[in-house]
Amino acid sequence: xxxxxxxxxxxxxxxxxxxxxxxxxxxxxxxxxxxxxxxxxxxxxxxxxxxxxxxxxxxxxxxxxxxxxxxxxxxxxxxxxxxxxxxxxxxxxxxxxxxxxxxxxxxxxxxxxxxxxxxxxxxxxxxxxxxxxxxxxxxxxxxxxxxxxxxxxxxxxxxxxxxxxxxxxxxxxxxxxxxxxxxxxxxxxxxxxxxxxxxxxxxxxxxxxxxxxxxxxxxxxxxxxxxxxxxxxxxxxxxxxxxxxxxxxxxxxxx
Ligand code: GLP
Numbered sequence: 674x675x676x677x678x679x680x681x682x683x684x685x686x687x688x689x690x691x692x693x694x695x696x697x698x699x700x701x702x703x704x705x706x707x708x709x710x711x712x713x714x715x716x717x718x719x720x721x722x723x724x725x726x727x728x729x730x731x732x733x734x735x736x737x738x739x740x741x742x743x744x745x746x747x748x749x750x751x752x753x754x755x756x757x758x759x760x761x762x763x764x765x766x767x768x769x770x771x772x773x774x775x776x777x778x779x780x781x782x783x784x785x786x787x788x789x790x791x792x793x794x795x796x797x798x799x800x801x802x803x804x805x806x807x808x809x810x811x812x813x814x815x816x817x818x819x820x821x822x823x824x825x826x827x828x829x830x831x832x833x834x835x836x837x838x839x840x841x842x843x844x845x846x847x848x849x850x851x852x853x854x855x856x857x858x859x860x861x862x863x864x865x866x867x868x869x870x871x872x873x874x875x876x877x878x879x880x881x882x883x884x885x886x887x888x889x890x891x892x893x894x895x896x897x898x899x900x901x902x903x904x905x906x907x908x909x910x911x912x913x914x915x916x917x918x919x920x921x922x923x924x925x926x927x928x
Contacts, residue, residue, distance in 0.1 A: 674897065675904045676884055676919040678912040682872045684921075685908050686715025689803070689868055692904065694723055696801045696866070702733045704793075706802030706861075707761070708813070709738065709753045712870045713803055717761040724765045731767040735796050737789075738774040739804070739813035740855035743827065746778055751841050775825070775854035786825040786854055793860070802864035806871050809833045810879045810892035814855035817891045823857030858896050867903040869894065871911040880907060881914040 679685040693716070696703050707713070723729040738753055745752040754774045762772055773792060779785035793799060804812050809831060815823065816831045830838075835849040842848035861867070871880045883894035884905060897903045904923065912919065920927065 674884070674900070675923050676915075676917070677904060677906045677921060677923060678915075678919045679906060679908055679921055681908050682715055685870060685872060685906050686713075687719050689713075689716040689870055689906050690719035690723065692866075692868055693720060693801060693803070694729055697729060697731065697734060700800060701730065702735070703800045704735045704737065704796045704798065706799040706856075706864050707736050707738045707757065708803045708805050708870075709740070709756045710805040712805040712872055714760055716803065716870065720761065721764040729765075731765045733771075734767055735771045736767070736773060737793055737796070737799060737856075738772075739802075739861070740853050741775040741777040742850040743777045743782065743852040743854060744850050752777070777850075777854055782827055782854065786827065789825045789854070789856075790860065799864035801866045801868065802861060804861070804867060804869045804894075804897075806869060806876055806879050806883060806894045807834055808837055808875050808879055810882055810894050812858070812861060812869075812894045812896075814853040815858050815861075815893040817893065819858055819890055819893050821888075821890055821893075821896050822859040824860050825854065825856050827852055828855050858893055862896065862900055865902060867897055867900050869897055869903065869905045871905070871907040873908070874910045874913060876907070876911040877914040880905075880911050881916075885916055 741753045747754040775789050776785050814828045835846050838849050839846045882892040886895055888895045888898050
């Protein structure tokens with residue numbers, strides 16, 4: 674596990690975008706695993722800049738998002754489909770039909786989850802998966818207590834997560850959906866490379882538990898310690914509770 678501590682959010686975002694761009698350049702048909710939340714917005718901005726200024730080409734890229742709220746239609750401003758269109762897809766040359774987000778409006782949600790797993794498999798698996806982290810240690814919507822080998826399924830959101838996300842729903846927790854479809858921890862671990870991003874002091878506890886704590890379902894993000902190709906990138910505030918000292922550049926660039 675490579676842990677990189679950048680000076681601030683902007684540096685963190687630029688570095689994450691570079692790692693994704695590297696995969697896109699090397700493999701024009703790469704499968705990207707994408708995330709929502711405030712944390713990856715800067716990374717998406719930088720990828721859009723690279724597309725516009727440097728011609729980074731997404732024309733054959735395929736994407737799968739981690740999760741989606743149950744019950745929000747794609748045109749709801751807080752749905753993850755809307756978020757991805759707004760923050761990335763509408764600004765790059767990706768084909769919309771190559772972008773996949775679980776359908777939280779599906780009549781048969783269980784069948785939707787199975788179909789999603791199948792589509793990832795048929796696309797050849799995920800080359801690089803971007804992840805954020807919840808203040809309670811969740812990844813995607815795998816809340817504490819999630820099976821470490823879980824697959825795409827419906828999860829009930831914890832009170833903490835609904836409170837944290839209420840800021841996007843007029844600060845009214847009752848407006849935050851209670852359920853989500855999420856890739857499982859087992860699904861996420863199958864990606865060939867993982868990038869976990871964290872920014873801000875309110876993530877410092879979760880990051881300390883994920884990076885330096887024991888592997889436990891109580892902190893689903895700690896499972897990244899099992900993965901053989903993972904980069905954790907954070908800003909100084911998110912790193913403030915780590916005991917170890919970590920560099921600002923990966924080993925291969927320091928040699
Ligand atoms: C949300 C998402 C996660 C995200 C996390 C943190 O609930 N489902 O994928 O990583 O919470 O969000 P933020 O980056 O806004 O702090």
